[in-house]
Amino acid sequence: MNQRTIYLDRNENNYGPAPACFDVLRNTDLAKLSWYSRSFTTGVQSVLSSRIAHDFGLTEDRILLGYGAENILKQTIQCYLGKNETLMVPAYSWWYYKVIASEVGGLSVEYPMIMGKDQFFYDLAGMREVFSRVHPKVVFISSPNNPTGNTLPLPDLKAVLGDFRDAVIVLDEAYTYHGKTEYVKDLVEANPRLLVVRTFSKYYALAGVRIGFAVLGRNLPELSKFANRYLGFHRLSEEIALAALDSPDYYRVIAQKMAEDKERFYDELVRLPGFRVFKSDTNFILAEIPPDHKERLRSFLIGRGLVIKFMNEPLLNSHVRITLGTQEENRLLIDAFKAYFD
Ligand SMILES: Cc1ncc(COP(=O)(O)O)c(C=O)c1O
Numbered sequence: 001m002n003q004r005t006i007y008l009d010r011n012e013n014n015y016g017p018a019p020a021c022f023d024v025l026r027n028t029d030l031a032k033l034s035w036y037s038r039s040f041t042t043g044v045q046s047v048l049s050s051r052i053a054h055d056f057g058l059t060e061d062r063i064l065l066g067y068g069a070e071n072i073l074k075q076t077i078q079c080y081l082g083k084n085e086t087l088m089v090p091a092y093s094w095w096y097y098k099v100i101a102s103e104v105g106g107l108s109v110e111y112p113m114i115m116g117k118d119q120f121f122y123d124l125a126g127m128r129e130v131f132s133r134v135h136p137k138v139v140f141i142s143s144p145n146n147p148t149g150n151t152l153p154l155p156d157l158k159a160v161l162g163d164f165r166d167a168v169i170v171l172d173e174a175y176t177y178h179g180k181t182e183y184v185k186d187l188v189e190a191n192p193r194l195l196v197v198r199t200f201s202k203y204y205a206l207a208g209v210r211i212g213f214a215v216l217g218r219n220l221p222e223l224s225k226f227a228n229r230y231l232g233f234h235r236l237s238e239e240i241a242l243a244a245l246d247s248p249d250y251y252r253v254i255a256q257k258m259a260e261d262k263e264r265f266y267d268e269l270v271r272l273p274g275f276r277v278f279k280s281d282t283n284f285i286l287a288e289i290p291p292d293h294k295e296r297l298r299s300f301l302i303g304r305g306l307v308i309k310f311m312n313e314p315l316l317n318s319h320v321r322i323t324l325g326t327q328e329e330n331r332l333l334i335d336a337f338k339a340y341f342d
Contacts, residue, residue, distance in 0.1 A: 018247030069212030149280025192219035
């Protein structure tokens with residue numbers, strides 16, 4: 001029997017997108033494939049950026065669309081980080097940050113994060129110390145952070161932004177949903193060199209469509225110019241993303257199921273021998289596992305068609321990052337963990 005592989009390793013949303021997104025593909029006017037968008041004739045980049053701007057209460061020129069959040073992060077680095085200049089990143093963070101800095105000959109310097117008993121925290125004093133020592137050109141803050149799952153609380157975020165004025169600050173909110181708009185306008189208005197980056201890949205289950213966006217502070221004209229797409233965006237992707245934004249009820253139900261499953265995971269995982277589980281504000285959970293089980297556990301899970309992320313980084317090398325899947329998938333994974341340690 002061919003067993004299905006269940007991927008719980010890249011923080012995707014295995015429930016899939018809202019039905020309205022599929023309807024876009026079913027009902028689309030195929031002629032669109034042949035023609036560039038004509039949004040520019042109405043003075044905007046795209047229908048999607050207009051909608052996003054409206055939702056955030058900003059003008060459309062303050063929204064930057066990209067081929068996923070990764071593309072926006074990379075363009076920001078290409079635009080602002082020169083050779084031998086410094087990017088500041090969290091000590092525990094998405095590996096991609098350092099790679100894009102090295103691609104332009106830049107340096108990455110890590111700022112510390114506090115590993116609590118069952119939760120990670122941003123270390124404000126540590127961030128300030130590193131900032132004043134290395135004078136970075138660009139600072140990345142990720143909230144909730146991948147792979148640690150913790151958020152930088154808004155008052156703390158505002159406090160450090162106030163201290164980091166000379167740098168370009170990227171707030172990577174890939175794991176935040178679109179409805180959370182209320183604080184973004186104030187943040188970017190108060191911090192002209194800040195950009196807040198989001199994506200349709202996670203909450204909206206549209207990783208394959210590759211759309212991310214940034215809300216820009218007023219003083220990032222170099223980036224707006226650098227990232228300009230004179231011939232527009234992928235016209236079907238824009239419409240699919242709009243359909244997702246118009247389906248909040250569908251996504252709310254999924255978020256509720258995930259929240260319940262996350263609690264279930266905590267309860268089950270903390271009981272496993274040698275496990276330390278970290279609280280997460282997002283769709284994945286980081287857990288430390290007994291190091292000598294790493295390879296055997298990986299093979300055991302793969303034997304059951306279950307793929308999770310076994311971390312392999314200097315500070316996190318006996319840890320797993322588990323993406324929450326559907327309720328059925330989560331149950332299979334929990335059963336597999338229990339069977340392994342039985
Ligand atoms: C923190 C973080 N930012 C950005 C991204 C990239 O998202 P996208 O699919 O929009 O490129 C990821 C992907 O896993 C991520 O973990």
